[in-house]
Amino acid sequence: MIIHSTLSGSYTGQRKDDMTESIRTKGILQPLILRAKDDGRYTVLAGHNRKYSGIDAGMDSAPVIIKYNLTDDDAHYSIKMHSRYINLTKSA
Secondary structure, eight states: OEEOTTOOOOOOHHHHHHHHHHHHHHOOOSOEEEEEOTTSOEEEEEOHHHHHHHHHTTOSOOOEEEEOSOOHHHHHHHHHHHHHHHHHHHHO
């Protein structure tokens, strides 16, 4: 799996520990969003923190939604829209 190069806002410290513990007890509740690459690998568009906390929690798989045939512009738009959605749900 490939990590998207614009990874930002990675959780650290207590925030990451809390997410790891939540995933350990409840699992990953929201799927990671992946972009299929031509070489058979994937880019994480959304869910980097869930991915790394899941690994720390001992998980070797996670629920995913795979987006196929995305252009670079489509992928960037998808990331942007996901970020806006997350910000809206945090403020609700």
